[in-house]
Amino acid sequence: MTYSQVAVVVLVAVLVVDLVVLRTRMVTRPVFWVAYAIVIVFQLLMNGVLTGLDVVTYDPDAIWGPRIAYAPVEDLLFGFALVVLTLASWAAVNRRANTARRRGLDTRTRRSSTR
Amino acid sequence: MGHLTYLSLLVGCLVVTAPLELLLGVRVYARWRRLLLAVVPEFVVFVGWVLYAIAAGHWDYSASRTLDVRLPGGIPVEEVLFFLVVPVCAVLALEAVRKVTGWDAGYPVPPDDGAGSIAASASERAADRRAESGR
Numbered sequence A: 001m002t003y004s005q006v007a008v009v010v011l012v013a014v015l016v017v018d019l020v021v022l023r024t025r026m027v028t029r030p031v032f033w034v035a036y037a038i039v040i041v042f043q044l045l046m047n048g049v050l051t052g053l054d055v056v057t058y059d060p061d062a063i064w065g066p067r068i069a070y071a072p073v074e075d076l077l078f079g080f081a082l083v084v085l086t087l088a089s090w091a092a093v094n095r096r097a098n099t100a101r102r103r104g105l106d107t108r109t110r111r112s113s114t115r
Numbered sequence B: 001m002g003h004l005t006y007l008s009l010l011v012g013c014l015v016v017t018a019p020l021e022l023l024l025g026v027r028v029y030a031r032w033r034r035l036l037l038a039v040v041p042e043f044v045v046f047v048g049w050v051l052y053a054i055a056a057g058h059w060d061y062s063a064s065r066t067l068d069v070r071l072p073g074g075i076p077v078e079e080v081l082f083f084l085v086v087p088v089c090a091v092l093a094l095e096a097v098r099k100v101t102g103w104d105a106g107y108p109v110p111p112d113d114g115a116g117s118i119a120a121s122a123s124e125r126a127a128d129r130r131a132e133s134g135r
Helices: A003-021 A030-052 A074-114 B002-022 B029-056 B077-101 B122-133
Strands: A056-058 B059-061
Touching: A003 A074, A003 B029, A030 A056, A030 A074, A030 B002, A030 B077, A074 B029, A074 B077, B002 B077, B029 B059, B029 B077
Parallel strands: none
Antiparallel strands: A056 B059
């Protein structure tokens, strides 16, 4: 597979994780899109340096060709997938932890009231 | 900056986002166990992707603008750090936006999150109070 193909496959997989598997639905939330808008500015800066200074170089046969701030457009899919997967996991971990914590508090309250 | 180019960018990311934890008080590093847990899937998937990309020759790294320390699979040490640093920055950004706007991110706000919150939020705290009194 080319970089382009892997990028599309991973992007679709990550959207399935967010929307169907974890049901965190990050990509439907305004809070996510505002955070992503901030992240993408820094991504373009950092990616621009990494690719502009040839820290990372790409095989022309593995990419579509168009570039944004020196970096192949595939890097935007790469970055977007990375952010969605990370934030969906973060939401899932917090959802579980905070819910468990509330249940724990409830349980303690109930137990002490029966004594 | 030679060999330190890539590493400096990563340090820059941590420095630029540090005020979100230190001044805005988003409590991301404070919840470091959850943070580690949340980063695991991203780390596994993307390090796997990079190892595949290196093996397939999709991209390569400069020897003169990295420390040129390659881990098994030919992945530079900075690239491994990238998949720890960047997700942490993304989480910091999300928590900062959530804290400033009070918008829902799909999970209940922890009880100790209310204290220093800016807008997080009158409605969320009201919901918490309702939950407390309903108990």
